[in-house]
Amino acid sequence: MRKDAITSLLAVVALTVLLGVVYPLLVTGVSQVAMPGRADGSVLERDGRAVGSTLIGQDFRRAAVGADGEPRLDADGEPVLVADSRYFQSRPSVTGYAPDATAFSNLGPNGRDTKAAIDQNVAAYLALEKPYDPDLTVGRIPVDAVTDSASGVDPQISRANARIQARRVAKVRGLPLDRVLTAIDDHTAGRGLGVLGEPGVNVLQLNLALDGSRGSTASIPRGTAGGATAAPSPVRVGGATSTGTTSTTTGSTR
């Protein structure tokens, strides 16, 4: 018994060194040498500054400014966000696109709150796109456009969703629709091995391409203070830090 207990403790120590230190450091070392960009988070740079990650979705809305020049606040005191109409918009997120505090919305299949959240998303989508596509109805909106993603940072939207938004983006940017549709195709990832999963359009890369700079994948130094500008911080839903959060506020009006 005593000998077994000593062996147990020795085994835990030895295996912690091997599996908890040597193994992760070995994998880190090989990854950092062989594929540094990917291992560091596939960070995209523009003009030498980190603007995002190819794998992580962003909020392409801005804080609305009122007549007095101050940011408008909603009833809860959160800044009101409006879509930047030059950009393709990502899927709805309950975490404000936070890759450092991920959470599911946990909305059920039969919930009234689920329908209310979808209704709100549908209204925002129609308000944004219908002026550029008068025939657009709720029945034509692709499901992904108005339902929360799982991660809250889904980098992709469906091709159907992108094609609807293309009319607006083309008009606002003064580009021919064909060129925008071609850009969508250029940033569509097909199914894995031709059969796995679903095709999707990478929203950040598409928007970057339309801005005229494709960006390049590169690693960024630790602690780069990209947030030093006077940019408004994105809306964070209060309970996003816990597993069990169900949030009723899906960001704010677009």
Place this chain on the structure above:
Amino acid sequence: MAWVQLALLLAVVVAITPLLGGHMARVFAGDRTFLTPVVGPLERTLLRALRVRRDQDGPAGQDWKSYARSVLLFSLASWLALYAILRLQGSLPSGGSGDVGSSAAPWDVSFNTASSFVTNTNWQYYAGETTLSNVTQMAGLTVQNFVSAAVGIVVLVAVVRGIAARSTDPADRRAGSLGNFWVDLLRAVLYVLLPISIVGALVLVTQGALQTLGGPAELTTLTGGAQTLFRGPVASQEAIKLLGTNGGGFFNVNSAMPFENPTAFSSFVSMVLVLAIPASLTSTYGRMVGNRRQGWAVLGAMALMFVVLAVVITLAEGQGSPAQHAAGLVTSSVDGSSGGNLLGKEQRFGAAGSGLFNTVTTVTSTGAVNASMESLTGLGSLVPMIGMGSSEVIFGGVGSGLYGMLLFLILAVFVGGLMVGRTPELHGKKIEAREIRLAMLGALYMPLTVLSTTALGVGTDHGRASISTGGPQGFSETFYAYLSQGNNNGSAFAGHTGFVQPDGTNDGAFGITFADLLGGGAMLFSRFFPILVVLAIAGSLARKTAAPAGPGTLRTDSPTFVVLLLGVIVLVGALTFFPAFLLGPVVQSLTGGLY
């Protein structure tokens, strides 16, 4: 494409089974393998360092009691080490995770988490990226991901040795040796889990999974917002999380997070990693008992149940949900979108890829998810519940799935023996009163645990504090939570919470003590009670002589027997939970209305 994915997955798993199964049979027989030149010296050094008891032929054999004692002592030491790391993480180096994990995890969350990872459950009442430092993730959780999986594998190997023991020497039979736990443990880690994890982790990095100690990256988005990329050694933990059927994500949203599971291809690799060992062990078992057909028969039974579940969830999630239809959405496939219930799912996986992944991880006791389980359709959510309700024997956890299946095999042999009027036998060994009693205990403890903890969860004020929503959904949350913890699975209806909502003053994770402790207790019991049962059965079988098969012997490797086995699993496992299924997911899938 949904069916092509399923067929491709099955084909790859069936192709792997004899290869990895044969490798593991050689590893646990102590034979030389292609890894021996690299790993052998390390193995010998560690064996010496651990001071493993030896007799004249090498490390001493252990009877079932001695083997079980080593399992329990090692697991206790692991539990204490992990609990200490969680409580002391504020004083340990952070490994580049900045402020995250700079303070101790609360004691009740630590209890739940230590119990969860030591039992191969990986239920998570915390959010990784806001609660744990990178050092805790590596030295605490990654280590337990490996060794809890290794414990499951070696218990299975010991049990099969007991069943397969054929020695004619009475002294050998009296000794009833099941092998040496420490030798088996090191071999499982060094020859099976570690090499595959290294390869698996690097494959995941090629897809974009993180692997860095560089710390968080702050950036300004295109519209001028701030975004912080939380980064850490993700891929190394991810590989063993899947391979060891653990399932505890580095991030809160688990395999839905692009940094954990970046592409549909990485999702496929994940599913293969999850199924590789549970499927291959059927082949190892067949080889060890000298009847490879037996291994294929068991694999066939598992695969049949799996395919039925995968088809149901794929069809259910392809339909969309009542709330989506009530909002006027058209969820059928259109040009440029495959549609379906995409709420709580990622575009790159789609409804079908999410359904398949979550079937794979719930039948295997992995519990990793790439979509929100709570947002599944009613019928869709019945699939993971049935996967767990069948005692996790449809592939099941590494080792634990097959030793659970062996209990059902013994029960099926007993039932078959009654039908044909012969003393039941398994591989020539008589199954008598002691083995049947133990097997019944092993089959019934789980429904008992799950149903009594669920009753406490919905019937007490303390339990109800964890529920986030009302109606059948709220019942499903609680039932799912204890079904998952009582089967060492780990997936969740994540609305069920062991946290108090943060209010600006209580930064991070604060537990609801009741849920943490009840769940932690259920996980510990559900892991170690069946281990004792199966080892006791193996100890008793190891001491019996084997009779050669005769014309009247009930064959356990025939299609007829597979049907009998399936019948026993459905009757004992799934039907026990029928009333509970009715109250939750069945009600939800029958109603088109909202509440």
